[in-house]
Amino acid sequence: MNAVALRKRHGVSIMSRFDRRANRSGSGLASGIVFLLVLAVLIAKLVAAASGSEAVIDAPLLQATTTSVHTVDAAGHALLSVLEVFRLPAHLKRLREMEGELALLRTRNQQLEEVARENERLRGLLKLHPPREFGTVAAEVVARSMDLWFDTVVINRGANAGIKLQDLVVNGVGVVGEVAEVGANHSKVRLITSPDFALSAVSNTSQLNGIVRGTGGGQLSLGYIAADAPLKLQEKLFTSGLSPTREGGARPRGLLLGYVTKIKKQPELSTLEVSVRPAVSGRGLRYVLVLTERV
Template sequence: MKHQPTIVLTFLLGISILLIFFDLNSKVDALKVFFNYLLAPAPEIALKIIDRQRELGENIVSFVNIHQENRRLKEEINKLKFVETQYDSILRENANLCSSLSLSGKVEYKIIAARVISRDPSNWFRTLIIDKGKNSGIKPDMPVIIYFKDEVNLIGRTAQVENTTAKVLMLTDSVSYVPVKNLRTQETALIKGQEKANLVLDYLLPDSDIKIGDKIITSGIGKVFPPGIPVGQVYEIPIQDNIYYKEVLIKPMISWNKIGVVYLLTK
């Protein structure tokens, strides 16, 4: 036990000498480098995973946007196909109209197509509104026709005209009068409306040679309506006591409930 302090002192002295000759800092630095090497990839991998997730999210959003855009484009294509079909139909009708109107003789007419956009439910057989007006060259008293069952038919004339719309006074209106003639006999008369689907052929002489089924067309008198446009057919000849003239009922060759596209004639 007497040598115990000496042993402790010798041990401490040896440790001191080792610390002098042994570079502890370099070893500590080496350990730091080693552990940094082991742990360094972990943050990089985490960042890569986060980036991949972000890219995946962006790709999903992009896919959804592309899908919505494709759907919108398909809808636009379908709309364009519908418009193209309607346009081709109108072009064919225009060609047929021009051919049919060649019977008008020397006068050439320009055809303007328009769509019916409104009708008054309380005055169904009086007027209708079309989507063309002054800006499209529409004027009052322009004949309005329709292409129905491969034939041109008169439906009325323009009345009140605004910048982008116009009101059409139909043949069925009670104030509508159109000079006409019997295609078979060439006898002239007037067609007037009665605010019903059918028309009245007025001012025929009592001895007029008129029969059921006779075709009535415009006469061209008055220079508002070109001659030769079909108006209707005789379907009833009532027995009358009037010794001066007689009235005959005319059935138009169109359906008043199927008027969608109309054509206006201008010289």
């Protein structure tokens, strides 16, 4: 290779390196230009002040400087906009991460709310004070019948825990039902709203005795009340301590059954037709107590 070609190649290489460095330092040069312009304005103002011609040079210099600054500022904003486009995938990723964190927090909050509800149910059971002649067996509802959703449930305690047929089942509010079937470690409970449920009751104000029965529609009825009885709406009905239709079963007195919601006279009969709202709904049952007779 001759000397001329070598000089040309060496010159091209130097120019390439210069171009790359120029590109990398482009932003630095813009800032440097602004600095030099501002410095020039200051020096010119000092010189003009010394010679008495400050007002003559102020306007041109300031205009030139302002134009340059605005140009650099616009270029800076354009560069920032381009950079934001490249940062968009990172922003979207962080947004998805935050959405996941929010969903996790919501799930944990729901879990804490359910724990609080369970604690409230358990506190309700602790408030119950059955007569001393009755024992209690705590149980959890583990299944419901599919054919009569609100009329029977299954609990996780049975004969091995001392549970017997017709034992009364309650929670912190009132009567839930009675034991209909007993296994070794589970029992089926007939809810108070079942058409097969019947229990002797007494009203708290008028002290009237009757029979509370389930209607199968989530409600109760009160039978054997004379047409001229002084029964009133919203009277509370409690267990009387008797078992009118079945042998055995723990039947303590004074447990809440429900509230009188409708009283209708039956002209053809000598009794009243009484509708009762149960104190305990089959919906949402979780923990119950089975009342057992002490031997």
